Amino acid sequence: MKLYDGGRAPNPRRVRVFLAEKGIEVQMVPVDMAGLEHKSALMTSRNPLQRLPVLELDDGTILTESVAICRYFEELHPEPALFGRGALGKAKVEMWQRRVELNLFMCVAAAFRHIHPAMKEWEVPQIPTWGEANKPKALDFLEILDGELASREFAAGDEYSIADITGLIAIDFMKPARMRVPEEFGNVIRWHQALSNRPSAAA
Amino acid sequence: MKLYDGGRAPNPRRVRVFLAEKGIEVQMVPVDMAGLEHKSALMTSRNPLQRLPVLELDDGTILTESVAICRYFEELHPEPALFGRGALGKAKVEMWQRRVELNLFMCVAAAFRHIHPAMKEWEVPQIPTWGEANKPKALDFLEILDGELASREFAAGDEYSIADITGLIAIDFMKPARMRVPEEFGNVIRWHQALSNRPSAAA
Incomplete structure (x- = not known):
């Protein structure tokens, strides 16, 4: 393949x-x-x-x-399980993968694609008001995520999962989108740092 | 529960x-x-x-x-399998569930939420140009889907799956979004009619 x-x-x-x-x-x-x-x-x-x-x-x-x-x-290759284990574990990973993707990753992507000058020919029509409207949506979700990460290590629970991968990439994508994680979201910052420290982040 | x-x-x-x-x-x-x-x-x-x-x-x-x-x-309750069977079957259902969701369902939802007057207080800010920009995106995807459905019964293959559920609901959602499936997409129309005829569509 x-x-x-x-x-x-x-x-x-x-x-x-x-x-x-x-x-x-x-x-x-x-x-x-x-x-x-x-x-x-x-x-x-x-x-x-x-x-x-x-x-x-x-x-x-x-x-x-x-x-x-x-x-x-x-x-x-089921191990290590990155989509969760058992019915509830798999559902929780799916839930958080989707929450992070739909409420953070896609909002950051919309901000990048609809505002960044380099995207003018990629996103037609480029609608800057839509890009701007997505920034507070992403920040609202980061606030919720920060509260969740106060009591657990990873997005979907105590094990690393695909929800964390989506989160790592969404937060890294904030830089070209000219956004940043507010300093008060210390749990998100700690989580993102831990994900960035894993060897896989260099891939 | x-x-x-x-x-x-x-x-x-x-x-x-x-x-x-x-x-x-x-x-x-x-x-x-x-x-x-x-x-x-x-x-x-x-x-x-x-x-x-x-x-x-x-x-x-x-x-x-x-x-x-x-x-x-x-x-x-694994049967009937609605997320596919086997590694490749499960991946195909996930692929089509996502394709239909991201390129049809979400575009129709954006057209509805950003244009319909009843959504003014739900979608803030309502950005009609973004709603309009989503209509051709949905139609582009319907054209691709129509080509796929020329050679198979359901969105992800020969078995009904969650990708079809997302498709049924996306196409039904076109009505309040004031959109319609163009007549030339006969395979999509046949598929949507078959999904609508199943008893589950009344749920």
Whole structure:
């Protein structure tokens, strides 16, 4: 199998961090997103949505969507469990993965894509008021998350999970979006630092 | 356990359709969203994000996020499998659930929330240009989906799954969003009709 990778973009990194935590090596095919190679005929034939990453199995089967690719590897290599254990554990990871993705990651992404001048030709139409409207949404969620992290180590409980990967990447994505975690959210800052210190964060 | 339900809103219905397909009965607690009861102190203590549905287990454990609640029931009652079977089948359902959710359901929701006059106090700030920008995004995805549905019965393959539930609800949500499936997308129309004909659609 091979993984068409998009370098510094957030979604490709989600899968690389996941693979690093699992200790799985996959053949990587770099795709030059800055050169719009993800919109080439070759990549469009693999993912008509023209997004990365894309996993291609040996028989030509295509999987897209970072979380779906991660789940495929979770099923093939269950340990360490990054989608939770048991019915309740799995549901809690799904809940927090989605909460972090929908209320933080996507808000930061909207702020970046709709405000940053470099995104003008990527996000059409670019709507700066929508980008600005997402910043307080992200901060509201960080406040909730900060309260949760007062009593546990990781986003979904006492074990590291894919919810933490989404959180690490969302918070790292705040920098190009010209946002920052307010100093009073000390639990979020401690959590992000711990995630950043793991070897997988370099992936 | 009990499920705090939100009546006609799309996310509560996702869980009800899922439960109907599984043949699972859960004690329902109606929450009056029109009366903003989901923002009451009681409901906020259960879900600080003030959204529905919310599942409360007998020991007081709270689960939120429609897809996470569905996954909990999938783990407790695996048949019929609505999240796919095997590593590849599960990954494909996750991929299509996400594709339909992120590229159709959320676009229709954005069009509804940012344009409909009744949403003025719900979506603050309401940004009509953002609502309008989402309509062509949804139609672009419907075109891709129509091509996929030319060769298979359901969104993720030959078996009904949670990806179809998300699709049913997204397309039904087009009506209040004042959108419609273009006539040329005959495969999408056939698929939506088949999903609507299942008894679960009445949930």
